[in-house]
Amino acid sequence: MYQFENQLANPNTNYFIIDSSSSPEHNDVDFKFYSYQNKSNKQLHDGDLIIYRRSGSASEWGNEFYLYGAAEFGEIVREDPETGSNLVAIKSPYLFSHHLMKQNLRTFDWKFRTFKGKWSNFFNMNGITQISKEDFVGLLQRQKDLVPDEPALSPEEESIAVKCYQAEKMESYFINDKAKGIRTYDAVNKFFSDKVKFNYHYKSALVADKNEADLQVVRIVPWDDNKDIHLDSRNGICLTKTLANAFTQGYFTLSDSGHMIVSVIPSDDSETNLTLNKYKNRKIHMNREYSPNKKYLQYHREHVFKQ
Structure with missing residues (x-):
């Protein structure tokens, strides 16, 4: 929360x-611009702090809303007298390390309003809900607590993580190992890891494990092997830690249809071998939108898998 210290004080x-559809029709661009009706929403001012919410109607996750980032409200860059809408610049963008889903908010102690167990009408219908400072700080802390092992990022790295989010939205997946002399790996991993877990509904693709502490994202094509796909979430799979380690080391791979193929070369770890034999021929959960790219799977079979 380093970038919000002055505003918090x-x-x-x-x-x-605030609800953002990131839709061209609404002129919203996540972490860059926000469009709103100025006549009915006069409480927003330059310097106020916001948390982004994707409403259920705009959600990619089974019509479930989620919170995914924070920022500072900036200056008005365009006013439209005909529609009565303002376009505002967004400053100090911060990408959450973990989407805050309903399941992550069930026990959250809201201060601005009493939560009575139902989300309907909890947030304002106009897409702008004023909350307390305690709520803002608590939500930022909640998403960080869900990823306790994530390394602390510098302000420059946090900025890179946001740019990764924006680039992936435009289906631009290239990023170099360094940007302006800054190593990009940790920043990319902040975006990439949560994006893949989000795609798999925070469950293992193979065993439907809901214990998030035991989940790990693996890259199908290793980081060093192809810079052009560093941001492509279809190069990632969410697995349990044991299976993730085995996949990375090549002790199993996947067919184009997603079936598990176990190497004839056993691992040095007996627990890993037991796990691999248990799930041999198991098919991972496949989804048309985010399933592994078949070209990436072929690369893993040919260059990583121990044959």
Whole structure:
């Protein structure tokens, strides 16, 4: 929360959860621009702090809303007198390390409003809900607590993580090992790991394990082998840690249809061998939108798998 220190210390700062569709029709660009009706939403001011929410109607996750980032409300860059809408620049963007889904918010102690167990009408219908400072700080802490092993990122790395999010939205997957002299791996991993886990609904693709502490994202084509796909979530699979380690070392691979193929070369770890034999021929969960790219699977079979 380093980038919000000044605003948090300012008693005049207001705090909001805003709905963003990231849709061209609404002129919303996540972490860059936000469009809203200025006549009905006069409480928003330059310097206020916001948390992004994707509403259920715009969600890619079974019509379930989620929170995914924070930022500072900036200056108005365009006013439209005909529609009564303002386009505002977004400053100090911060990508969450973990999407906050309903399951992550069930026990959250809201201060701005009493949560009575139902989400309907909990957030304002106009897409702008004013919350308390305690809510804002607590939500940022909640998403960090869900990824306790994530390395601390510098301000420059946090900025890279946001740019990874924006680039992936445009289906641009290239990023170099360094950007302006800064190693990009940790920043990319912040975006990539949560994106893949989100795609798999925070479950293992093979064993439907819901214990997030035992989940790990693996790259099908290793990081060093292809810079052009560093941001492509279809190069990632969410697995349990034991299976993730075995996949990375080539002790099993996947067919184009997603079936597990176990190497004839046994692992040095007996627990890994037992796990591989248990799930041999198991098919991973496949989805048309985010299933592994078959070209990447072929690469893994030919260059990583121990044959």
